[in-house]
Amino acid sequence: MRLSLSDFPGQDSDFLSKGICDFDRMDRKKNKEIKIKKKGKRKEGDFSQLFASHVFHESEMKKRLPDRVFKQVQKARETGDALEPAVAQVVADAMKDWALEHGATHFTHWFQPMTGFTAEKHDSFVVPVGDGRAITRFSYKELIKGEPDASSFPSGGLRATFEARGYTAWDMSSPAFLKEDEGGVTLCIPTAFCSYTGEALDKKTPLLRSMDAISREAVRLLHILGKKEVSKVIATVGPEQEYFLIREEHYQQRQDLVFTGRTLFGCRPPKGQEMEDHYFASIKEPIAAFMRELDEELWKVGVSARTRHNEVAPSQHELAPMFNSANIACDHNQIVMETMKKIAARHGLVCLLHEKPFAYVNGSGKHNNWSLQTDTGENLLEPGHTPEKNITFLIFLAAVIRAVDEHADLMRIAAATPGNDHRLGANEAPPAIISIYLGDQLTSIMAELAGEQGEKGLHREDLLRIGTSSLSPLPLDSSDRNRTSPFAFTGNKFEFRMVPSTASIAAANFTLNTIVADSLARLCDELEQSDDPLKESMKLAGQIYKQHSRVVFNGNNYSSEWVQEAQRRGLPNISNTVDAAEAIVSEKTVSMYEKHKVFSRTELESRYEIVLDGYINTIRIEARSMLDIATRFIVPSVIEYRAFLADTIRSLREAGADATVEVANLAELSGHLLEFDVRLKRLQESIHAAEKKEENGSRALARAFRDEVFAAMNALRETADTLESQVAREFWPLPSYGEILYHIV
Ligand code: ADP
Ligand code: MG
Helix, strand or coil, rough: CCCCCHHHCCCCCHHHHCECCCCCCCCCCHHHHHHHCCCCCCCCCCCHHCCCECCCCCCHHHCCCHHHHHHHHHHHHHHHCCCHHHHHHHHHHHHHHHHHHHHEEEEEEEEEEEECCCEEEEECCEEECCCEEEECCCHHHHHHEEEECCCCCCCCCCCHHHCCCCEECCCCCCCCCEEEEEEEEEEEECCCCCCEECCCEEEEHHHHHHHHHHHHHHHHHHHHHCCCCCCCCCEEEEEEEEEEEEHHHHHHHHHHHHHHHHCCCCCCCCCCCCCCHHHHCCCCHHHHHHHHHHHHHHHHHCCCEEEEEEECCCCCEEEEEEEEEEEHHHHHHHHHHHHHHHHHHHHCEEECCCCCCCCCCCCCCEEEEEEECCCCCCCCCCCCCHHHHHHHHHHHHHHHHHHHHHHHHHHHHCCCCCHHHHCCCCCEEEECCCCCCCCCHHHHHHHHHHHCCCCCCCCCHHHHHCCCCCCCCCCCCCCHHHCCCCEEECCCEEEEEECCCCCCCCHHHHHHHHHHHHHHHHHHHCCCCCEEEEEHHHHHHHHHHHHHHEEEEECCCCCCCHHHHHHCCCEECCCHHHHHHHHHCCCCEEEEECCCCCCCCHHHHHHHHHHHHHHHHHHHHHHHHHHHHHHHHHHHHHHHHHHHHHHHHHHHHHHHCCCCHHHHHHHHHHHHHHHHHHHHHHHHHHHHHHHHHHHHHHHHHHHHHHHHCCCCHHHHHHHHHHHHCCCCHHHCCCHHHHHHCCCCC
């Protein structure tokens, strides 16, 4: 359906023919009608109007584009071919008209540079032409390509060798949407970001490439298995996002939170999470109000926020959307993080996404649920009622097991941020050792295929007896041991549980997609030689399991026995980001990524630099923030409190009263202040010494920050926390953990 003039109250015919729009005369009534009421009781049926009301989705496009154009867009989306300029212009016009109807004044290419955040540069639709009149213009060129000045985004050296220009290219697989806030309404066009010569400078490009790779290889395998009707396989992802909400006034009083996203000081609160009374607890009203507004904002832009609940730590919560294609899920997760921060501010709260904002209580992560779905609607990781006979499922399962075992180091770096180094292996999140939870039943089936006994020696008869009538034959997701696994099979998908809460989920998914694509490709190479690929598939699945069963572990991943056992099995245990980064540039990685056209060697080398730079900068900023807070806040406060104690002692003595306790307190405090001063100087020196390593390259610099600076930071914190426990509240310069976590003013 094309628009008619009646859709634009107050506009004359120039508006439709030439895009001339008189904003002064424009009747805003229409826009007001379209906007859904923010507050008040929602009427029945409102939800369906609200959901995706700010998205230029497929049905909106179908409604607005001539049939022929719509079909061309669909085809281009399938093939990845460029649209003819004339066709692209029709799409651009329709998109602009739709955006204007919703009150948009600007458009932006919305992209995901290597900062981990999204970036946008707004351009106005409006071009004044005098007489108080203005043209609204949006050319197809502006839709399909942008040229942000990209020289200030991390490029890991790519910038030095290539043109400083960056290009953004329209990603037709993720729909445009409207962002509405105090800044007005902006049309956001999801784009990929690359250099002049096509090197990826963002998170989306490799994700899209990896989705092509896994589709290509999965379709190839399905065709061998006789499923010729499948022409595309989509990686599906549902990311669960954890976060903290604290009061804004507490945040503003903590420079450590402002500068680094985590608290660098803070002694253990009287109450942490030991009572386990926060997890799934009823949601307090102010938080519920935040969640409600968050859900509504997300629904508008098509994010299907579905589950919300309190998490383990006090003040910690979680949001989970319905799964989507990996690309859209990744875009949506960026929107979720951004919207959480925005809505929190409206409620006098601050949303903390850091992996470890507080010591002593759990940090935050993301559970990245991942599966593969055919364009005919089949979930390839759905075992069905008789998994032991489901060849497609078993061969795909085997491919995943091999991929994860062979590329555990890549899975590890996909989950690495300096913040996550605090969590992994600290008995609150999976350890740094990558293993797979399959559950007893699948383990037993795979072991049988491999001609060996399962880990627990469980026989199928036992399982059938336990299972078929009342229980589904799937592994039970609720068991404790499952929750400790970094990569758990949860019925019809894998849940990658190590993903950092701050990070884009792109890395987790381009890694999974590519390593599994590679494993599938090798299976295809073998099966293509076989006369009986179905039979051969079962055999190969068994062989693969036999070779890679070391990566399967159904026990408690938090136990120290597992660390020993994993070492015996030869599984890597990489404790920190700096060491994990090495996997990015290993020959094995480079050849795999190049083979599947996901990354070139140059791109990988640049990403290695970006990870190390990110690590160095994070620790450097944390160390500097510590020095600043210690010198300008903590030391003066302790000195003041000491003077107060000394005054008190003097007065007591003058009055002939007993001052034994005060004297003892003063002596103890003085001792710790002295220790604090020594440790402060040590931290200063360690930063100075580390910086000197720069001439030996970023690896040496990162290691120095990890081994010297980080250790000195921990020592300083230890003394600060002791001091905090000894100084009267009114003298201590920072809100305590107890106050922050329990929102005590
Ligand atoms: P759990 O309770 O085990 O965490 P849920 O059913 O609540 O599992 O799902 C968690 C997340 O997994 C949700 O985001 C959900 O949409 C997603 N999910 C479900 N099925 C799939 C699938 N086939 N592929 C990817 N994600 C999925
Ligand atoms: Mg989960």
